[in-house]
Amino acid sequence: MKILVPVKRVIDYNVKVRVKADGSGVDLANVKMSMNPFDEIAVEEAIRLKEKGVAEEVIAVSIGVKQAQETLRTALAMGADRAILVVAAEDVATDIEPLAVAKILAKVAEAEGAKLVIAGKQAIDNDMNATGQMLAALLGWPQATFASELAIEGDKAKVTREVDGGLQTIEVKLPAIVTADLRLNEPRYASLPNIMKAKKKPLEEKTAADYGVDVTPRLTVVKTTEPSVRKAGVKVGSVDELIAKLKDEAGVL
Amino acid sequence: MAVLILAKHDNAHLNEATGKAVTAATAMGGDVTLLVAGENCGAVAEAAAKLGGVTKVIHVEGAEYAHRLAEPLTDLVKAFAEDYEHIVFPGTTSGRNVAPRLAALLDVMVISEITGVVAPDTFERPIYAGNAIQTVKSSDPKKVITVRGASFAAPGEQAPAPIETATGPADPGLSSWVEDKTQVSDRPELASAKIVVSGGRGVGSEENFAIVAALADKLGAAVGASRAAVDSGYAPNDWQVGQTGKVVAPDLYIALGISGAIQHLAGMKDSKVIVAINKDEEAPIFQVADYGLVGDLFTLVPEMAEKLG
Ligand SMILES: Cc1cc2nc3c(=O)[nH]c(=O)nc-3n(C[C@H](O)[C@H](O)[C@H](O)COP(=O)(O)OP(=O)(O)OC[C@H]3O[C@@H](n4cnc5c(N)ncnc54)[C@H](O)[C@@H]3O)c2cc1C
Ligand SMILES: Nc1ncnc2c1ncn2[C@@H]1O[C@H](COP(=O)(O)O)[C@@H](O)[C@H]1O
Numbered sequence: 001m002k003i004l005v006p007v008k009r010v011i012d013y014n015v016k017v018r019v020k021a022d023g024s025g026v027d028l029a030n031v032k033m034s035m036n037p038f039d040e041i042a043v044e045e046a047i048r049l050k051e052k053g054v055a056e057e058v059i060a061v062s063i064g065v066k067q068a069q070e071t072l073r074t075a076l077a078m079g080a081d082r083a084i085l086v087v088a089a090e091d092v093a094t095d096i097e098p099l100a101v102a103k104i105l106a107k108v109a110e111a112e113g114a115k116l117v118i119a120g121k122q123a124i125d126n127d128m129n130a131t132g133q134m135l136a137a138l139l140g141w142p143q144a145t146f147a148s149e150l151a152i153e154g155d156k157a158k159v160t161r162e163v164d165g166g167l168q169t170i171e172v173k174l175p176a177i178v179t180a181d182l183r184l185n186e187p188r189y190a191s192l193p194n195i196m197k198a199k200k201k202p203l204e205e206k207t208a209a210d211y212g213v214d215v216t217p218r219l220t221v222v223k224t225t226e227p228s229v230r231k232a233g234v235k236v237g238s239v240d241e242l243i244a245k246l247k248d249e250a251g252v253l
Numbered sequence: 254m255a256v257l258i259l260a261k262h263d264n265a266h267l268n269e270a271t272g273k274a275v276t277a278a279t280a281m282g283g284d285v286t287l288l289v290a291g292e293n294c295g296a297v298a299e300a301a302a303k304l305g306g307v308t309k310v311i312h313v314e315g316a317e318y319a320h321r322l323a324e325p326l327t328d329l330v331k332a333f334a335e336d337y338e339h340i341v342f343p344g345t346t347s348g349r350n351v352a353p354r355l356a357a358l359l360d361v362m363v364i365s366e367i368t369g370v371v372a373p374d375t376f377e378r379p380i381y382a383g384n385a386i387q388t389v390k391s392s393d394p395k396k397v398i399t400v401r402g403a404s405f406a407a408p409g410e411q412a413p414a415p416i417e418t419a420t421g422p423a424d425p426g427l428s429s430w431v432e433d434k435t436q437v438s439d440r441p442e443l444a445s446a447k448i449v450v451s452g453g454r455g456v457g458s459e460e461n462f463a464i465v466a467a468l469a470d471k472l473g474a475a476v477g478a479s480r481a482a483v484d485s486g487y488a489p490n491d492w493q494v495g496q497t498g499k500v501v502a503p504d505l506y507i508a509l510g511i512s513g514a515i516q517h518l519a520g521m522k523d524s525k526v527i528v529a530i531n532k533d534e535e536a537p538i539f540q541v542a543d544y545g546l547v548g549d550l551f552t553l554v555p556e557m558a559e560k561l562g
Contacts, residue, residue, distance in 0.1 A: 013516070017384040026385050098353065099362045122497065127380050130363045133323070133353035142427035143323050145350050148490070158431065163346040164444070164499070165263070166435040166491045170322065172428040182497060183484065218362035222375060222388040230522065233543040235534075239556045242528065242546050250526045250543065252448070252505040253472075253561075 001115040002057045003046040007039040009071040010125040023223040035071045038120025042180040044187035047079035054152045057081045076198035077190030088208040088215045100215040102134035107211040121179040132179035142172035145179040254283030257337040261345050264291045267300040269445045270343035273402040278341050280370035284308040292319035305408035310416040320430035321347045327354040329421040344399040352399045361393035368404035382496040382519035403502035443475040448505045451477035455510020459487045468558045479511045495520035509550045513538030
């Protein structure tokens with residue numbers, strides 16, 4: 001079986017995000033970019049399925065600017081077999097909406113005959129948490145989101161999901177979409193020899209037009225602002241002082 | 254204009270996130286219809302009819318809705334979608350599972366986790382773990398939305414709105430439920446508790462979490478945790494507060510042995526009053542804490558619990 005793993009290039013999770021003073025967005029100039037952390041987990045899961053002999057091929061796909069090549073090379077260095085870059089924007093500040101991403105991914109999944117797509121649960125830049133579910137809808141496939149355990153059993157996937165009340169286990173018929181939550185696995189680091197090898201692995205380049213998908217956004221960003229800042233607090237010297245402040249000053253006890 | 258909301262419940266009780274979604278929907282304008290789908294969920298439909306602002310409840314019974322599987326629920330909501338301009342979901346794991354699937358079937362973009370309604374087509378939502386707030390305007394004919402509960406108040410009560418019963422389309426049969434592992438607890442629900450006491454890696458072990466729980470119980474509070482505490486097995490996954498866990502905004506949030514990574518702050522920085530106890534006086538959590546106490550949680554937390562008793 002072939003597994004498709006969509007990987008997104010996002011601002012590194014350690015970077016402190018700065019909102020531009022003119023309200024036009026966040027500052028992406030000269031900041032460190034990395035693979036979305038949930039997508040590293042998705043790549044890891046796909047590679048493990050290949051190592052177990054459940055999958056034959058792992059294909060990483062990224063949609064966005066040319067620079068997403070680096071993200072795909074990381075996926076290849078971790079162990080993906082080949083990669084597809086779909087160029088859909090020129091400006092690094094352009095974010096392709098999940099609906100358009102899902103439409104492109106649906107075309108790729110069909111062209112490749114993929115039987116499983118493992119995506120991240122959420123991109124840490126737009127915090128949409130939408131692409132996997134949208135892709136499942138477009139393909140008419142079942143979805144198992146927020147996965148913390150995944151097992152392929154015949155023509156089904158058994159997935160444990162992190163839900164509000166705890167954990168839920170479901171079975172979905174293949175082909176299916178799974179989205180990875182934080183505790184699905186711990187992704188490996190790419191070794192230096194594998195990083196070298198990845199440079200020779202195939203990376204195909206396409207455009208959104210090749211798939212006939214219109215990526216015009218449906219949501220216009222009116223403005224981007226800083227969240228309200230909390231006013232500086234105080235340090236207290238003892239538990240007694242803390243309790244007194246909470247009772248008398250804050251009035252919450 | 255009219256709004257359809259998919260109610261969140263466990264077949265027996267209406268989840269409080271539903272009421273928050275009703276409040277957000279009321280700000281969008283028009284009649285508000287609540288869709289209650291489940292198995293033996295008549296009591297939920299009755300509770301839903303009493304939420305202030307609800308014009309009508311549609312009650313659908315079906316075994317395929319009992320465990321909130323995405324495919325049948327999405328098809329059900331889609332069957333009603335035509336009559337509504339806004340289709341709203343509480344921002345629970347279940348709402349986040351279904352809303353994008355529905356949006357794609359309607360060929361519209363989903364608007365995730367809104368924290369404010371500016372106009373019927375314009376909404377505020379946090380991005381980058383809450384480090385920026387984006388105002389977005391939708392050009393789609395229908396708006397499919399999930400609502401962040403922590404940002405909206407619960408509605409009042411009203412004389413019950415009419416309840417209609419209906420049936421849904423056939424189950425597509427793509428997925429099946431195996432089991433739920435849920436914790437039963439007498440503590441208030443994390444997402445809606447007035448006080449939350451959370452523990453982090455500093456708590457050190459699952460056994461030591463009893464210290465956190467003891468303080469919570471003294472305060473009638475819910476218990477939360479950082480990702481590090483959950484990953485280390487000190488606390489169950491549904492206690493995680495943060496960018497990828499639950500977002501809470503209680504009157505009082507007490508962080509114990511939590512450093513204050515941005516991903517954690519994303520889930521609690523809108524709390525009214527924040528208290529932090531941490532032995533490292535440089536810990537970033539102190540930058541958002543109204544009251545900080547530097548010291549060892551193993552002595553300070555039991556002392557606090559005792560003095561509150
Ligand atoms: C994609 C992504 C998503 C994430 N989502 C979340 C999320 O939703 N929620 C979340 O919480 N994190 C999340 N994280 C993880 C986050 O980045 C931090 O790693 C995590 O919050 C750290 O948890 P912590 O503060 O408990 O641990 P640490 O950072 O290790 O802090 C432990 C603290 O305990 C203090 N301490 C130790 N011993 C004592 C003692 N005896 N008394 C008092 N204080 C003591 C230390 O001084 C320290 O400040 C996410 C990360 C990524 C990459
Ligand atoms: N531009 C993109 N290119 C590749 N994969 C993407 C892209 N956008 C989203 N994804 C995938 O969809 C997941 C969820 O993203 P989102 O719906 O934007 O929160 C990510 O973790 C990726 O696996």
